[in-house]
Each structure stands twice: as C-alpha cells, then as structure tokens.
C-alpha cells in the first residue's frame with residue numbers, strides 16, 4: 371500500500387467534491403438558501419451531457435460548455451420564476467420546494483432513462499496517467515478535474531472581489547433591503563447567482579460522469595458530499611469549500627485503502643469530527659467576502 | 661413645479677396603518693426638514709418614497725411623474741437616494757467598496773470617489789478598512805458618501821445625527837450645504853430638531869402618521885413646534 375499515492379488520489383477526488391459543493395456554497399452565501407435538489411441537478415447535468423454526446427458524437431469534455439449554458443439558463447429561470455417567490459425570513463419554503471424538485475428530477479430521469487447505470491466514455495483519457503517519478507502516477511482525468519475545481523473557485527473569488535457584479539453579490543448577501551436602495555435589482559442578482567451555481571453544477575456533473583457510472587438515484591449522495599465539503603470548509607468561504615472537499619476526498623481514500631467498505635464511512639466520520647470540534651468549519655466566513 | 665410632491669400618501673404594515681394622508685412638497689434646490697417624535701412615521705414616509713413600501717402610484721410625484729409603489733432599485737435609478745436610519749453600511753465591504761456600490765447604476769453627475777474623499781477626508785485615510793470598523797460619525801459620512809455616489813437629484817437623510825456626539829453632528833451638517841450647492845435637493849429627517857431647523861428652508865412636523873405643522877422655520881415659534889411635535 372502506497373500511502374502517498376492514496377493521499378494524492380484522495381486530494382484529487384476532493385477537487386470533484388469541491389465542484390459538487392461550489393454551487394451550494396455560492397447559493398448559500400448569497401441567498402442563505404439551501405438547495406436540496408443540488409445533487410439531482412448534478413446527475414441531471416450528467417444525463418444532459420449523455421444526450422449531447424450520444425446525439426453529436428463529441429467528446430464528453432467538449433460538451434461541458436453546452437451543458438453549462440443549459441443549466442445556467444435553467445438556474446436563472448428557476449430562481450426568477452419560482453425560488454425568489456418562496457425566499458424570505460422563513461427558511462422552510464425553499465427547502466420544501468427544492469426537496470420537491472429533487473423528487474421530480476429523480477422520477478423524470480427514471481422515466482426517461484430507466485434505472486440502468488450509464489457512463490460517459492472518454493476513451494484513452496480514462497486510463498491515461500502522468501508518471502511523476504518515485505513510482506507515483508497521477509491520472510489525467512483526476513488532474514483535469516482538480517484543475518477545473520481550482521480554476522472555478524479562483525474565478526468565483528475574482529468575480530466577487532474585483533467586479534461590480536461581485537460587489538453587488540456581496541452587498542445583497544449582507545443586506546438585501548439596503549442593496550435595493552443602491553439600485554440593485556436583487557431578484558435579478560439572486561437569479562444570476564443561481565445561474566452561476568448551476569453552471570458549476572454542470573461542470574461537476576460532467577466531470578463526475580466521466581469518472582464513474584451514474585443512475586437517476588445518485589443525486590442525494592452527491593448532495594451529502596457537497597454538504598460535507600461546505601461544512602468542513604466553513605459556510606460561505608469558497609477556498610474553505612475547496613479545503614473541505616480535499617479533506618473529504620483524502621479521508622475517503624484512506625478509508626477505502628484500509629478496507630473498501632469503510633471509505634465513505636471514513637469521510638462521514640471526518641465530517642462529524644470537524645462538526646464536533648469546529649462547528650463553524652475550518653475557514654469560517656458567514657459573509658461572502660472578496 | 662415641485663421636485664417631490666406627496667399627495668394623500670398612506671402606508672401600511674400589514675393591517676397597521678402608519679401614514680394617514682401625508683401632503684408634502686419639496687422644490688428643486690430646497691432643503692426640507694421632517695421632524696417628529698419616536699414612531700411618528702418619518703422612516704415609514706421615506707420607505708414609501710424610496711419604494712421599499714407599497715404606495716398608491718399617484719400619491720408620490722417625482723419631477724411631475726407618479727412613482728408610488730415603483731421598485732426601490734428603479735427609484736434609485738430615477739435619482740432618489742437615501743441615507744438609511746442606522747447607516748446600514750455593508751459589513752463585508754471596505755469603505756471604498758461601500759462607496760463604489762453607491763455608484764452601481766452609473767448615474768452621471770458631479771459626485772465621484774475623489775469628490776467624496778475631499779468632502780470627507782477622514783474616509784480617504786480609511787478607504788481599505790471594513791466600513792463597520794469606522795467610528796459612528798465616520799460611518800455616517802460613508803453612508804452619506806455612498807448615497808451621493810449615485811448622483812441623486814434628491815437625497816433623503818434619515819436621522820443622521822442619531823447616536824452621535826454634538827460636535828460630530830455639527831461637522832456632518834456643515835457638509836450638507838455643499839451637497840445642495842452641487843444641485844442635489846435635500847430632505848432631512850430628525851428627532852433632534854436643532855440642526856435640522858438651522859439648515860431647512862421649510863419644515864414639516866409629523867405626529868402619529870399625520871402632518872401636524874408645516875412652514876418656514878424662521879417664522880414658526882418654539883411653542884407651535886412643541887405643540888405639533890408632542891401633541892400638547
């Protein structure tokens with residue numbers, strides 16, 4: 371057993387978890403909204419990718435921009451048309467509505483695609499790896515996934531810190547009423563935040579689908595991983611979310627290496643440990659700071 | 661013609677009626693003060709004018725056009741900015757970012773970051789600090805600066821003296837005539853009437869959601885103001 375290899379693979383898997391979590395973290399940070407259908411939207415993105423790949427024959431990774439565009443548009447409309455209406459001081463209505471969406475998405479996927487597991491084939495990329503000496507090798511696909519995750523989080527951070535739109539996101543997150551007095555259309559801002567969150571979901575969905583097979587019931591497990599990454603890292607902190615994803619990935623990988631049956635359990639234990647020792651997460655930041 | 665004309669404005673919080681037929685006029689270039697005790701309805705009045713509370717469309721006219729009940733972000737774009745009660749700086753934004761967000765709609769006009777820095781030099785020294793790390797007086801300067809960054813035609817100030825030492829209040833009020841000189845009309849709301857009456861061309865006194873007195877502050881006697889204010 372080569373532990374260095376295990377930790378590296380776990381950390382790279384953590385990049386995928388951070389991508390799962392990025393949209394959840396963003397939506398929570400800006401709107402204080404928890405989207406219970408988040409995991410199902412990840413799986414839905416995988417199926418949209420499947421349809422595009424089957425229809426056009428393009429490489430799955432090349433389909434990412436299209437899936438991002440579709441999911442972002444859907445996210446904008448979903449927020450503007452529905453979720454904005456149920457957001458308020460009471461946290462229950464959005465939870466119930468998104469839970470409903472979770473059920474609907476799972477059943478629609480089941481109806482259309484059946485319960486069979488599917489996969490997105492990346493050909494040689496799936497097994498290609500980079501030898502980094504000392505007997506270590508890193509798969510290209512996990513490496514690409516990790517790089518995508520860092521790029522997404524860095525881009526979000528730049529957006530929040532440097533742009534006028536990012537300023538509006540942070541102001542709206544701080545105090546929605548006062549943001550309106552600044553001339554900010556906060557319903558539009560919320561919808562844009564959801565569009566970005568769903569764009570990240572799309573990237574996560576495709577990178578998930580090229581890594582493992584998927585089926586319509588896989589959403590809730592993805593949601594759990596996303597939750598755990600967000601909470602380990604600290605609510606609303608984007609780099610914390612990446613750190614949370616990596617910690618989750620590494621502990622899962624170590625667990626799998628000890629005995630395949632306890633990998634996921636190890637991840638949950640790490641999550642509980644952090645929750646117990648540091649309920650605010652490792653890099654807590656309750657507001658969206660730049 | 662009035663820049664702001666309020667005609668029979670009513671406002672509600674659910675079933676509770678907070679304003680009963682407010683009538684008010686403010687001409688371009690004027691400074692108007694609204695005074696009144698706790699709970700008289702002063703902030704409610706500003707919330708209705710800025711679009712945070714629903715109002716009948718024709719009950720508020722801005723530059724001749726009805727604006728009652730229009731969305732708050734559109735009202736700002738038309739040129740009405742507010743310094744809200746309690747300042748309400750954005751805690752996760754620096755002082756400079758708080759000012760920049762005031763310019764979100766990019767309304768053209770004389771007010772820029774540099775102009776605000778020269779109006780309130782103490783803010784410039786603290787531009788990188790979180791807005792909420794400032795002293796109360798500095799926070800109020802930042803809140804005024806933030807509203808100015810939208811280059812408003814009408815600036816509404818809700819109790820800018822609240823919780824501040826008298827010397828600080830005096831400094832803040834010294835800045836206001838310069839703002840009017842740049843072409844912004846001013847409506848100030850105060851409980852502490854001393855400063856407000858000094859700079860106002862006209863004063864309105866609110867009591868329990870109604871206008872109980874209005875006029876030129878130089879001709880109103882202390883007794884009449886006290887009666888209108890406290891309902892004696």
Ligand SMILES: Nc1ncnc2c1ncn2[C@@H]1O[C@H](COP(=O)(O)OP(=O)(O)OP(=O)(O)O)[C@@H](O)[C@H]1O
Nearest residue numbers: 673676678696697698699700701702703704705851
């Ligand atoms: N959010 C609210 N919900 C219900 N009632 C409210 C709300 N805000 C204010 N009120 C009520 O409306 C009335 C007017 O309040 P408002 O805040 O406008 O007074 P004010 O003149 O600004 O007082 P102050 O000088 O204390 O700021 C009061 O009776 C108050 O209790």
Ligand SMILES: [Mg+2]
Nearest residue numbers: 702703704745
């Ligand atoms: Mg008030």
